[in-house]
Amino acid sequence: MDGGAFPETCSTCPYCGVGCGVLLRPDGKGGLAVRGDPTHPANRGRLCSKGSALAETVGLEGRLLAPRVHGRETGWDEALGLVADRFRETIAQHGPDSVGFYVSGQLLTEDYYIANKLMKGFIGSANIDTNSRLCMASTVAGHRRAFGTDTVPGTYEDLEEADLVVLVGSNLAWCHPVLHQRLLAARKARGTKVVVIDPRRTATCDGADMHLALAPGSDVALFNRLLVALYEGGALDKAFLRNTEGFDAALKAAFADDAGVTGLSEAEIEKFCRLWMGTEKVVTVFSQGVNQSSSGSDKVNAILNCHLATGRIGKPGMGPLSVTGQPNAMGGREVGGLANMLACHLDLENPDHRVAVRDFWQAPAMPEAPGLKAVDMFRAAGDGRIKALWIIHTNPAVSMPDADAVRDAIGACAFTVVSDITGATDTARLADVLLPAAGWGEKDGTVTNSDRTISRQRAVLSAPGEARPDWEILAEVGRRMGYGRAFDYATPAEIFREYATLSGIAGRFGRDFDISGLAALSDADYDAMLPTRWPVAAKRQGGRFFGDGDFFHADGKARLLPVAHRAPAAKTAPRFPFRLNTGRVRDQWHTMTRTGLSPRLSAHLAEPFLEIHPDDARAQGIEAADLVTVTSPNGRAILRARITDAVKPGQVFAPMHWTGETAPSARIDALVPPVVDPVSGQPESKASVVAVAPFRAAWFGFAVSCAEMQPQAAYWARMRTRTGWRAELAGDALPQDWEAEARRLFGLPEAQATAFVDAARGIARVALVQDGRLMAALFVAPEPVAVMRDYLAGLPGEEAPDVLSGRPPADMPDPGPVLCSCFNVGVNTILRAIESDGLMTVDAVGAALQAGTNCGSCQPEIAALLSRVQLREAAE
Structure with missing residues (x-):
């Protein structure tokens, strides 16, 4: 059948928390055509480079097609029988806390719900945590402390209605490009001011009105200074403050803090405070630079304090906005996928909440205390307290801090199960049992994005081999463990209805998360479900929270918290003089099990690297393109040096994507210590201490x-x-x-x-x-x-070209390294067009070559090329 004869299906991108809608058209041969959904409220048809390349990632190469037990292919009956038996026997001998689940924001909400129900309601332990612990746990803690629930107050539309957007620890241009394009469009249309607060100069800084390159970990001190300025400048909303508690203590702590630790000049701080104070419509967007810190929860509350003190929350163009890293990090929060939460934003340590959930599930037991958070869970696997571990759709042997120790802990665990789409990951290679899971495009369910919009992911491809949806795998194990009727589901729609019904109980407890208005959806209604922002209940529909001053603490008031600057846990010293920041690159995702399949996504930055300031490189004897050894108290890596003033002296940056499968020496989280925020349990991934030296290769x-x-x-x-x-x-x-x-x-x-x-x-x-x-x-x-x-790189497979010269023939132009992944446009192609056609602007380059006209995340690099050419011409 001609691929064009297949209808398009609305679904959702599987990457970041923006939650972009996609239109999928199968070609009848296992492939897809993918384009942005113009009707989806998150992206309105736009896709970033990763979303645009989704069709390149759905082949069967590397797919796990059948269960494996100790490396031997087997059937589902044997594999699931073994999983159920080993978990049941372990619990019988050592108690429910001897087992653990480590799950992922790659799960759909229905999968997440079953995993949480099985562990907390029927196994009777809270030892289920998620890789979202590495992403937004500090935001969850900050929200709960301030608001009484983990509530995102605003919506994406606030970016377009704000007069000032402050981006804190967020490289929005590369990590959430579609949101960045929405912000830039608003800026062009209405003059929105943009401030970037980040120790490193990133692509997001291009064209920003202000970049505050504060010292790593000093965000609390900066926002405490802002709170003081708001008080001294008379910018407080006294009427709104009547809906809060704790302002006096928060202000006292702010006065006691020292903004000098930020490393910013007084003039910079004053300019920022005046701009924030003098602009009513302010949105503060924050991400991993805030969350991934040993003081991440306090950083979140320092930001929330400023919005609460001025009443700039829950109104059009005003409020804090956490942008999450994974497509269903929010869905995991909603179902209680974190070790310290119950489903539907109910509180694990609240006995009334526990009883309500237990009765709803007709569960035999419920844990009364939080389980082991991610870092502690793998410690427990390493020392024998966790004896059976199930890891689903994540790669902790690479992505966890102290990754070498985590790898060893997984290997030492008495029984490890891994569910994934591939067996070719550092973690999967350690498993006793490998279970083939259906992947994106093959499974049905829902995800929730960063502004509370629930969207459908829909299956348009058949799951290959014997791969099954995660909810089905988990439910079958639950039945085999003896919990039959509680896990007797036929479809994800059935799970969604149960989950929505439970949310109605949460609503009656006065919780924010209530989608009980969807509890009666028929299978057909579920199949046709449009993107919907929660809550969806009789009392409330979508929209913003807290503009009315009504919060979710028992007294209905918000809390301002007294917070104070705490330096990063690791201290620099002569042996480890550099502060290591880690993060993402533009075109890769997590540990590259999906994006690494796409040639064009792999072409932009094809090698792991270390950004280092020119002064530091000179002092260490490092030349451009040298390999360098990076050493911390926890581990060692070898990376390619990129000498740049995007980082300050004494600071270095490395991406976190490379693995034992793609670059064994570049597993950067092996260098990160397992230090966590004491409230959220989120690791400090952006402030390790390291030494850097040239790698002397033969x-x-x-x-x-x-x-x-x-x-x-x-x-x-x-x-x-x-x-x-x-x-x-x-x-x-x-x-x-x-x-x-x-x-x-x-x-x-x-x-x-x-x-x-x-x-x-x-x-x-x-x-x-x-x-x-x-x-x-x-x-x-x-x-x-x-x-x-x-x-x-394009020659293998060609008829014996003259390759040993290492250069193209004189009549064949070299496009150079790919800069625009969306349209596969190289650096040299852009430079030639700039010089030959007299192109002067990013828009002109886009008009001539298409580069930068899709997701826009390469526009800062195009601007840098233009600047380089213009500087050279000026000097000639």
Whole structure:
């Protein structure tokens, strides 16, 4: 059947918490066409580079197609029987707290609900936590302390109605590009001011009215100074403050704090305070730079204090807005997926709430105290307290702090189950039982985005092999453990109705989360469900919270908290003089199990790196493109140096995406200590201390191949290309025979070789050809190899080109490294257009080449190219 004959299906993107709508059209051969849904309220048709490339990530390569027990493929009956038996036996011998679930924002809400119900209601332990603990647990804690519930007050529309948007610890341009484009459009239309508060200069700073490069971890001191300025400037809303408690104590703490720790000048601080104080419609957007801190909860409350003190909350264009990292981080919060929460924003430690949920579920037991949060859960797995562990759709052997210790703990656990779409992750390789789960595009359910909008994810592809939806796997284990009727579901719609009904009980307790108006949806209504912002109840429909001064503490009032600056837990010292910040890059997602399948997403930044200031690089003897060893008290990494003044002296930055599968030496969370916020349990991922030194390699290499290569070197990093794979390599010992090493690396013992080797100069180039086509090539030098990488990456599979020169023919223009992933436009292509066509603006480049016209996240880089050309021309 022609793919065009298939109808489009509305679904939701599986990446960040923006929750963009997508339209999916299957081609009848297992593939998809993907475009933005113009009717979805989150994105209105826009998609970022990752969303635009979703069609490149749905193939069967690397998919787990059948259950595996101890590496042996088996059927579901044996695998699930073993899981149920081992969990049941462990609980019988050691109690319910001897088992744990570690789940993920990649789960749909219906999956999450079943996992939470099974663990808390029937196993009787609260030992279920989620990788959202690494993302937004501090926001949850801050919301609950201030509002009485984990409530996001505002909506995305506030970005378009604000006169000032303050971005705190949020690289919105790269991490939530569609929201950033909505903000930029509002700025163009109505002159919205933008302030970025971030130790590092990011793409989001491009064109901002102000960038406050504060010292890492000093956000509380800055917002305490703002609270003082609001008080001294007469900007408080005294009428609104009557709906709050704690202002005097909060103000006293703010007066006692010292804004000098921010490292900002008095003039910068004063300018920021005047702008915030003098602008009524203010939205403060915050993300991981706030949350991932040992004082993250206090940072959140310092921001909330300022909005509560001025009444700038819950009204159009006013309020704090937490933007989450995962597509269903919010859904996980709603179902109680965190170890310290019950479903529907009910409180685990409230006996009335526990009884209500227990009775609704007809559950045998409910835990009375919070379970183990993520960091403690893996500690417990390592020391034997957790004896059976189930990990679902996440890769903690890479993404958790102290990742080497977490990897060892998973390996040491007596029984580990992993549910995922692939067995090729650092975590899956440690499992006793691997369960093949249905992936995005293959499963049905709901997700909730950062502004409380519930959207449907819909299946348009058949699950491959024996893969099953997560809710179905969990429910079957529940039945096999003896909890039959409680887990007797036929469809996700049935689960959703139960969950919506439970939310009505929460509503009667006065909780914010109430979608009981959806509890009677028929299967057909569920299938047709449009994006809907909660609450959906008789008393309240969607909209904003708290503009009326009505909060969810018992007395109906909000709380302002006294908070004070606390420096990051790790202290710099002569042995570890640098402060390490970690984060995302533009085109990759988490540990790349999905985005790593897309050649165009892999082309933008194809190698892990360390940003370091020029002064620091000079002092350490580091040159541009050198490899560097980065060492912390917890671990060691090797990364490529990127010398830039985007970071301040004494600070360095590294991305968190690379794994044992893609760059074993670059598992950056192995360097991060397992220090957590004492309230939220969220790890401090942006303020580790490290030492940096050149990595003295005996040789450097670059390789391309049709097939996945198997490097054996001190450093290697491989990424997908349109024709196969590319890799950077470096070693501390020279092989005796470069041709033999190339054959081993590429697994091509019989291929025809063309080689050039100059042992005296340390240069080697080897091309391997089979049936007249280039299969692979290796380039080696005593320093980082100087070849046209993006040209070479497209050659494998071609009819034996002249590859050893490492450069394209004179009549073939080299597009250079990909800058615009949406339209696959290279740096050199843009530079040539700028110079030949006299392009002067980002919009002009977009009109000529399309670059930057989709998600816009590459626009700051295009602007930097324009600036570079203009500076060079001015100097000539």
